[in-house]
Amino acid sequence: MKIDSSNCSINSLVDYYKGRIKDSIMFNSVHFMSGLDFSLARCAGFISIHQCQIDGKSLFLWSQFNSGCVFSRSKFSGDAVFQHAVFNNATDFFQSDFNGIADFYGSQFNGISNFGNSSFFNESNFSFSSFNNECSFTNTEFGKACLFNNCEINATLDFSGAKFDSIADFSCCRLKGSIVFNNCVLPAKMDLSGIESISTVIDLTQIKSNEKQQRCRINLIDTDISKIKMLYENFELWFPDHTSFETKCKVYEGLLASLDGFGFKASYKKLDIEYQQLKYIHNNQCIKNKFQEIWWNYGYNKEAIFMWLFRIVLLLTLINTLLIKSLLGSVYEMKYLNLLRINEYYKLHHPVLAFFLSMPTGFLYTVILLVGGAFGIKFSSDQIRFPSFIGMLYIISVGLLGISCSAFVIKFIFDL
Secondary structure (H helix, E strand, C coil), X not given: CCEECCCEEECCCEECCCCXXXXXXXXXXXXXXXXXXXXCCEECCCXXXXXXXXXXXXXXXXXXXXCCEECCCCEECCCEECCCCEECCCEECCXXXXXXXXXXXXXXXXXXXECCCCEECCCEECCCCEECCCEECCCCEECCCEECCCCEECCEEECCCCECCCEEECCCCEECCEEXXXXXXXXXXXXXXXXXXXXXXXECCCXXXXXXXXXXXXXXXXXXXXXXXXXXXXXXXXXXXXXXXXXXXXXXXXXXXXXXXXXXXXXXXXXXHHXXXXXXXXXXXXXXXXXXXXXXXXXXXXXXXHHHHHHHHHHHHHHHHHCHHXXXXXXXXXXXXXXXXXXXXXXXXXXXXXXXXXXXXXXXXXXXXXXXXXXXXXXXXXXXXXXXXXXXXXXXXXXXXXXXXXXXXXXXXXXX
């Protein structure tokens, strides 16, 4: 017999615990003031709980729906517990509000399911569920954590336009179908670790920025990263505590290969720099890390070396001009540079003017030292003028600097 209790309020608990329901049940526009219990029920007929207000708990543990069931536009004020429920036919939760915990742990969705435009204001748990037919979460809002870990996904799970918040956990899923994230707002954290047998690419390129403009922290440990398509500008790799360095390297290298395969050059650059930083820090090479960053942005701004060369030559020219009399007279003489003229400048002119008049000589002295170091020009013993240890150390250091700068320039030329 068909049960129809639409357009009314029910004060007592609606109890179908362990019920064997052969006919359809119609609860449309009903206010359940004390909740309802369909735990362990077997429903052969059509179930409609459409546009209802449920104040107490909604209990559907281990229930089975063999015909279609409708929960659309309903408001679950308390916890909605559907643990291990079996939906063998079409299931409709369209535009429903879950104010309490929505617990679908271990459920089976064998028919087409629709959670589109729904709102989960509390935690939603679909862990260990099976999706054997298309399931839509389009334009759904997840106010807190949503858990889809260890699910078996054999059809399309569509989150187009969905809005996530704190964490979306899809870890350890068996993905024979596909997951769609078109135009969705990603959460603060997304866990895609340990996903088995990804049959189709998980596309994370068509996403929207969240209100805080935060990058999504993503876990990709033990996942086939070649099937993850993403623009790394919107993401940041996330590793749980105590993750080994080797595991981190494996994830970085896998994602770098994936980004290279998809041709995302900007993302590849960003991730590669991050990976280089990780290795330098792990090896306690903080100074080298800072040098690579400042000198040429880890090799991605190679043209920066010419600006550094200009700065080095300018600085050394100023130093050498200031010390030119001591350098030529007491440290290392260059016969083709006229020390007598320098002395005349300082006798005849104001020291500031004499300094500027001596700058061409200081520039030539600098260039010769740098080029001499670069091309291995040896110091002549007859040009050494009773040098101090510091003076000779300075000359040798400038020569070595010339060798280093030349090596970077040569690398730049061969990388063109």
